[in-house]
Amino acid sequence: MRRFLLILCWVCASAVYARAQSGIQVPTAGAIVDSSGALRPVQGVAGSFWLGPANVSGILSAACSEQLCLAKTDSKVLSPTGSVDAPPGPAIFGLDGDRAILFFPEPRMFARWHDDSLDPLDWTVDGEVLSVRFSAGEAEIAVRRDGQVWIVRADGSLVDSIPDASGPVLLLPKAVVFATKDEIVLRQDDGDVRFELAGAQSITVMGPGYAAVSTGGAIYALRTEPGRESLFLLPGNAP
Amino acid sequence: MRKIILLAFLLPLAARAQIALYTVNNGVETPIGAVLDLGKVAAGDTVSVRIRVRNVGAKTANITYFFADGVGFSVDRPSLPFPVAPGSVQDALLSFSQSTVAPLYPGTLSIKSDINNISVTVIAAVVVGPVLTVFPVCTGSNGSPPSIDFGLVQAGHLRLCNFSLQNPGAQDMTISTFQITGAAFQISPGLSAPFTIPAGGAVTFVINFTPSAAASYTGSLAIATRTYALTGTAFNAPLPTPLLEFDSGPIQSAQQRRLTMRLPSAASSSASGLVNLAFVPDTTLVTDDPAVVFLATGTRSLPFTVTQGSALISIGGQTSAMFQTGTTSGQIRFTLWGVQTAGDATTVLTIPATAISIDSAIATRRTGDLDIQVTGFDNTYSAGAMTFTFFDTSGHALPPGAIHADFTQDFRTFFTKAQAGSAFQVRVSFPVTGDTSGIGSVDVQLTNAAGVETQHLNFQ
Numbered sequence: 001m002r003r004f005l006l007i008l009c010w011v012c013a014s015a016v017y018a019r020a021q022s023g024i025q026v027p028t029a030g031a032i033v034d035s036s037g038a039l040r041p042v043q044g045v046a047g048s049f050w051l052g053p054a055n056v057s058g059i060l061s062a063a064c065s066e067q068l069c070l071a072k073t074d075s076k077v078l079s080p081t082g083s084v085d086a087p088p089g090p091a092i093f094g095l096d097g098d099r100a101i102l103f104f105p106e107p108r109m110f111a112r113w114h115d116d117s118l119d120p121l122d123w124t125v126d127g128e129v130l131s132v133r134f135s136a137g138e139a140e141i142a143v144r145r146d147g148q149v150w151i152v153r154a155d156g157s158l159v160d161s162i163p164d165a166s167g168p169v170l171l172l173p174k175a176v177v178f179a180t181k182d183e184i185v186l187r188q189d190d191g192d193v194r195f196e197l198a199g200a201q202s203i204t205v206m207g208p209g210y211a212a213v214s215t216g217g218a219i220y221a222l223r224t225e226p227g228r229e230s231l232f233l234l235p236g237n238a239p
Numbered sequence: 240m241r242k243i244i245l246l247a248f249l250l251p252l253a254a255r256a257q258i259a260l261y262t263v264n265n266g267v268e269t270p271i272g273a274v275l276d277l278g279k280v281a282a283g284d285t286v287s288v289r290i291r292v293r294n295v296g297a298k299t300a301n302i303t304y305f306f307a308d309g310v311g312f313s314v315d316r317p318s319l320p321f322p323v324a325p326g327s328v329q330d331a332l333l334s335f336s337q338s339t340v341a342p343l344y345p346g347t348l349s350i351k352s353d354i355n356n357i358s359v360t361v362i363a364a365v366v367v368g369p370v371l372t373v374f375p376v377c378t379g380s381n382g383s384p385p386s387i388d389f390g391l392v393q394a395g396h397l398r399l400c401n402f403s404l405q406n407p408g409a410q411d412m413t414i415s416t417f418q419i420t421g422a423a424f425q426i427s428p429g430l431s432a433p434f435t436i437p438a439g440g441a442v443t444f445v446i447n448f449t450p451s452a453a454a455s456y457t458g459s460l461a462i463a464t465r466t467y468a469l470t471g472t473a474f475n476a477p478l479p480t481p482l483l484e485f486d487s488g489p490i491q492s493a494q495q496r497r498l499t500m501r502l503p504s505a506a507s508s509s510a511s512g513l514v515n516l517a518f519v520p521d522t523t524l525v526t527d528d529p530a531v532v533f534l535a536t537g538t539r540s541l542p543f544t545v546t547q548g549s550a551l552i553s554i555g556g557q558t559s560a561m562f563q564t565g566t567t568s569g570q571i572r573f574t575l576w577g578v579q580t581a582g583d584a585t586t587v588l589t590i591p592a593t594a595i596s597i598d599s600a601i602a603t604r605r606t607g608d609l610d611i612q613v614t615g616f617d618n619t620y621s622a623g624a625m626t627f628t629f630f631d632t633s634g635h636a637l638p639p640g641a642i643h644a645d646f647t648q649d650f651r652t653f654f655t656k657a658q659a660g661s662a663f664q665v666r667v668s669f670p671v672t673g674d675t676s677g678i679g680s681v682d683v684q685l686t687n688a689a690g691v692e693t694q695h696l697n698f699q
Contacts, residue, residue: 023665023666023667023668024646024649024650024653024663024664024665025653025663025664026657026659026662026663026664027598027614027662027663027664028664043659043662044530044566044659044660044662045493045566045596045598045614045615045616045662046493046598047492047493047494047495047563047564048492048493048530048563048564048565048566048616048660048662049530049563050529050530050532050537050659051537209599218535225599232495233495233534233561234534235530235532235533235534235536235537235563236532236534236536236537236538
């Protein structure tokens, strides 16, 4: 036991104390693009959120994970460390650690983002690209074709389908969030969790364990953490 | 031939004249001839006519004289001298008042300028006027100026006021004008002009004041030579005390709850106002919790409306309003503003103090450190005492057992500085030496004034 043992003692507790002094902060659940196109941090805890100040405006789309937060303006992809020129229009983000796959709907172009640079990918995916994720290190793409939503790989091979989805879709590493006419559905391995909400227009990654669902008139935070699934209305974002 | 010569002599004078006089009634100008008759005036009353001086020439006229001579006549006009530019006008008020009855009061209205002069004969007759008696609850006066006030009336309700019109003279009096104006005022049927009041006699009549909505109302009652200004004010009836209700379940911190408002009975009139919320924390460490807001706007005030005949109250255009309870124990107070209610609708929700609530927690290893990150809230603002017990991968507690630490001052400093409720994310790092792969889990015990919360975390 002592072999791997550590020094857990009163002296260490003092050291812990010293570190913890700077270790308390306001929790942040992620970020959203508000109705004015500003990127706003979502602060607080589940059920008690508030929107932090807008630091960047002119944002068309954004996504945040625990390690990375990317935002798209009309001409650039912004990150906490810099920016890179990008095709016009919004973007769909598939985040994976400190890298990401981006899809630009206007030129229908995929690109790999890393270290504030974009490497175009020659992927060709038919249909309306809805979401991108990494699963076991491989990109998977949700596409709508003839009203049916499929999950495919970059080579076109079929992974799954989402027959109920009639609105936006978000692929998460281990789950799928999609909208029906009247509901938001969080589909996990052990089943579906459904939330009554009509008129969803977009579903994006808000932050670790949260998806942002926009209905046009309001933005909701969907907690996706297994066992703690909930849908919260975010304050003060009505147009 | 003599007339023709005279006309030829006068025409150039008329062409040169710049000042002309008019009466103005409801915006309509009427040229004043040689005689201006102000008509019959009740003894003691005042009759006034708006006189307009118009410069119809091409040159500025300087008015140096503008008076009404004769008993009882007066002119209210600007101080002399005053100019009237070409095409411009200057209004004045010609008034007459006398208390002695007489069939003819003559006078002269004269105006002089550096261009031309005008002189007009003015006449008026003073007659015995009827005397109006106003019975309570209305109040009124026969003169200076004649007026009747119907007082305060609830919108949609009827107020009847009784009047007696007396003839104080020794001769019968014919009332040829008996007319009311104003949308909310109406004379009860039965008496219409012309009618005669015998000498020393009286007639009675009733006026209804029926305001449809809360507002100030005006009108007029013309009786013979006298016109009474009618006034009345309507107010909305107090709403039945609104009921503020919440979705079911105990109220706690970090909740999004639904407020609905309704009336116990239908509203007798439409009304609108604001529903406000305020928060009073139990702790003195902070003065507020900014997360306690209505979610639709992120503010603490929403408009509400209720329609006449309905018991439903719309909040911000919706049937209900969502709000957050924040992360502070205390009281959320809902109040209404802008409406009168039969009783106090203030409703208070008490957010109870609870043990620290852990929203998420994670334990991770780094080289030389074990990190424990806890996100949660402490609605008592008394967090700080923590206990950590580490276990090996077999679930056996590692020596020295429970490690106690007190971060109370750190939390107090954080809460005070952030003023953002009690939500926190704390990272506690334990410096270690040796192989940490055998450390499997940790019990994190967080204590505040309301209790103890323990979370078991597996190291990732």
